[in-house]
Amino acid sequence: MGWPSRSKYSKHLFMMKSSTVAVHLPETVPLSRPHFRRMLARHGSVIVKPSNGSGGKGVLFVSRRGRACLIQSGRSRRVLRTVDHGYAFVARQSRHQIIQKAIPLASVNRRLFDLRVMVQRKRGGNWVVTGKLAKVAGQGYKITNVRRSSGHVVPLGTVISRSPHLQTAALRSYEKRINLLAVRAANRLGVHYPGLRIVGFDMAFDQSGRIWIIEANFSPAVSLFLKLKNRAMYRTVMAYKKP
Ligand SMILES: Nc1ncnc2c1ncn2[C@@H]1O[C@H](COP(=O)(O)OP(=O)(O)O)[C@@H](O)[C@H]1O
Ligand SMILES: [Mg+2]
Incomplete structure (x- = not known):
């Protein structure tokens, strides 16, 4: 599949094989334009991050604002006019990225x-x-x-x-x-x-x-x-x- 074996996505797929663990994993898919659209429509807020990242580097919080898309990185926020503009922005940051349902953290x-x-x-x-x-x-x-x-x-x-x-x-x-x-x-x-x-x-x-x-x-x-x-x-x- 082309994903390095220790990438976040590979580990996710391995953990998904246990049905008792799977129910505790937020939905996670590789970043692509159709996945980005579908995940935002389904969950409202998603996290996009490099599959090989660490230390919080490149972790983006993305949420829908009507037709537009709010992207938060660190404490800075920007609004992109459409979901497609949002995708273009997040896709620029690195090649192997995943999208995950954003958990509303306690x-x-x-x-x-x-x-x-x-x-x-x-x-x-x-x-x-x-x-x-x-x-x-x-x-x-x-x-x-x-x-x-x-x-x-x-x-x-x-x-x-x-x-x-x-x-x-x-x-x-x-x-x-x-x-x-x-x-x-x-x-x-x-x-x-x-x-x-x-x-x-x-x-x-x-x-x-x-x-x-x-x-x-x-x-x-x-x-x-x-x-x-x-x-x-x-x-x-x-x-x-x-x-
Ligand atoms: N799906 C998510 N829902 C809510 N918060 C998240 C999610 N994914 C990441 N985060 C936040 O971003 C931090 C960094 O993400 P993580 O997946 O741990 O990557 P890293 O390898 O950079 O630590 C997490 O500790 C959490 O605070
Ligand atoms: Mg972490």
Whole structure:
């Protein structure tokens, strides 16, 4: 198909093979003019991003405004006159891009957030969730990548207790659902990437508390966990990395 095997799109297709994981994946297709039109008509808001990107680079939030099309990148916004002008604009940025349904992310203090969930295995061992945290975007940003959005990280319990979109009392149940989904998705990826030992999932809560997988990172930055006051998860992740 021409997609590099570690591209976001290839990982998406592999995770789609598990029906229990598939229901937690936002619809994702390769960028083309007909796909762009269809996805915008169907979802109203979509994300366009490079299939090999990282760090939030080139992540565009696109939404329909009547016949026009609003495109947000970082904190800057521009309106393109028609959907076709919008397509021409996003298609310019790079060759291999995907379009994904935009998840209406839950927020805390009016800032959007998503989660980083670390799953690891020893050679021949089972997948284990070794760390979780919330990445809170800077004010006005649609992406949560800490550096690119002037964001910050906090423990999962903090966002769950403070987000108007989530139920404080359900912390344990959210955690269980996240763990189960992360292990199932890692199991699926492990089938296709036999040497894989660590996956850092970007997961998200939408505004009704549903859990989604945004992407699977195969070289996740452990340093994110150094930004938490409590170093316990950082130490667990580091310990698991050892052969
Ligand atoms: N489908 C989506 N719905 C809502 N937000 C998204 C979506 N895709 C990406 N984002 C936001 O953009 C950030 C970066 O996108 P991601 O797919 O993780 O690419 P990268 O490899 O650049 O980190 C995500 O952490 C999330 O905040
Ligand atoms: Mg990411």
